Amino acid sequence: MSENGFWRFSSVAISFIFVGAVIVIQLFRIQLSPQSADFVQQGIDYSGYWQTVYPARGQIYDRSGNLLAGNRTVYQVGVDLQQVTDPEGIAFALMSVLGEDYNTVLGIVNQQATENSVFAVITDFVPAGKVDQLKLIGESLGAPGADVLSSQIESLDGLIYTPHLMRSYPEDALAANILGFVSRNGEGYYGVEEKYNELLSGKPETIWMPLDPNLVQALPDMPPGTNLVLTIDREIQVMLEDVLEDAVEENGAVGGTILVLDPKTGEILGMAVTPRINLNKYWEFEDLITGTIPFNPAMSQAYEPGSVFKILTMAAALDHGDVTPETTFNDKGYFEIGGSTIYNWDHGAWGRQDMTGCLQHSLNVCLTWIASELGPKHFYDYMTRFGIGHTTGVDLAGEISGRLKLPGNEDWFAADLGTNSFGQGVSVSPLQLAMAVSAVANGGNMMTPHIVRSMVTNGRQFTPGNQVYGTPISAETAHTLGLMLASSLENEASSALLDGYRLAGKTGTAEIPTAYGYDSSVTNTSFVGWGPLDDPRFVVYIWIEKPTSSIWGSEVAAPVFRDVVERLVILMGIPPDDVWDALTGH
């Protein structure tokens, strides 16, 4: 190698070293510059993206495992603005298949892609069938024999369909008042969906999704939301809703509620109300449920119950020892208390009556006398122990407590003791009164009503135990009162009775308070009863609101009770008393 060649090679080497050194210096300069943090952040931003993964919402079943609320796949339809070649074609396709507004879609698709905006959402919650139609159009473009729609579209390039889950209710309106619904932002409203929203929705996780395949990691194994098994029975619920709709229609009523409880456990076996909505079209509920009508009147609407409340007054007096079934009262047709005069429902005088007769003829005068014997302190103590004026603690969203005025309250007067004794001047929800009466059916023990029987999560089924709300009366009182109420129905030959089964119960007819006093032309008719008397399996509460066929509970609500019980004993497999006695050897 000549000396000249050596220097030539050396020059090239020095040039490379110089360039390398400049690069290294520049790297250091960038690292130490004030913008370095921005560059680092940009690098991180372009290396992946954050994605929030939502677990599937837990499903809801009835007690037999029938699905009442599940999830189905729907699609978000969006557009990659950089990929669009035929905006008019996309707008036309979405107008034709999804019914979207042509100009609105065209405006979205014609947006210019920017550094921060390359994707635009056109619509969401599109059913799978519609997306399949769009995909089919996209695939058939340019193919021989393409339909008219496809012939007007050049390309659907840029359309992106992103699947996700949406709440779905396979039984539509069945038990709508119990279930509630889930809005499009995933929030539960009303009923079980609201009360158990956190459990059902699970815990969403936001995770970093690297674009570098070398850094890809498995998605966290997120358990879906907790599945719930309800206490309601689908067959019973359907039956109650059918009977209620017929009863409301036949009696020209404004609305109604039917409630069935298991008095031994507090399980709600069915809870029907009117009106109900189709949960798959929950957005229409404001058209159906207007004004002050709550979503679930069975626990969210208080009303003056009327004579069904007499069960509680009699229970208190029997338990406190103020009366026995044989105690007699001479009904003169009126009773003065706190400066007011109380009359019977027919303004008649019924003469000497024992306590069963007082219940049988639903004598306001007699019950007022009983309450006066009991005294305000004991009367209101007992009513409080029955849970009147307090929520039951049922696991449904939106429960109200009703109102029980107590001595010492500004608006309580001595006459209230009399009116309260027969269910006037006190407001309760149907569920509250059903729970209170269930104490009489269940040997004095009052169970907390509940709607969720089990929770299924992580491969385990949790079944919380039943809770005792309280024991307002003794077992002996409960037994005695049950016999009295059964006898009163039988003596009266009530239309609530069902052949073969001994039932206990009481009718209720309540005038409706207005701003100008009580309006006797419209009433709330009720019936609460239970059976079989020897081994109660159900408590049924009927409330028919403002019937026009008759104003009396004995003529409106009692036959509905019979209809319900007639079908209930079949669905629950309860044999007639004589068959049961023969089978069990009693």
Added chain:
Amino acid sequence: MIKVAQNTILQAYRSAPWRNQYQLMGVYALIVVGVAVIAGIYLNVTARAATMGREVQSLQEVILDTRQRNSDLEIQYAQLTSYAVMSDRARELGFKPTGPEQIVYVGVPGYQPGTAVEFAPPPALEISNEPVLPPGFNETLFEWLARWVAEPSQIITQIQPAMPAQEGQR
């Protein structure tokens, strides 16, 4: 220093220029081959990792898709067995709702009707699906020795299975 190196290279070229050239070429070739092998291995491993990463992504999409299809099928099944559909089918098949007078009750001793559906075992009932392996399958030699020292009789029993009873032995 540069001068000495220059003289050495010039002297080598003068006496046997090809030997030094071959030597240098050999060294360079060795370095190049070494770098190429390392780069090749690196590329191979990186490519395989990238492929696996893509497969993981793809399988994640399959899992999500399967879960969604599963949800859809559950809804479809529930719709097909909904009360309205089933009662319509029953009516079409000629079934009618029964009345109390048509029911015959039969006593079945010991029969307990089910109270509600059970989707999973209760939390108290822990069922392990893991196979129960003898310790010899996963313990180290030292652990085996330690166990042998601690409980020699147990080890001997494991090694020598129980002798079958011979004829005449009772």
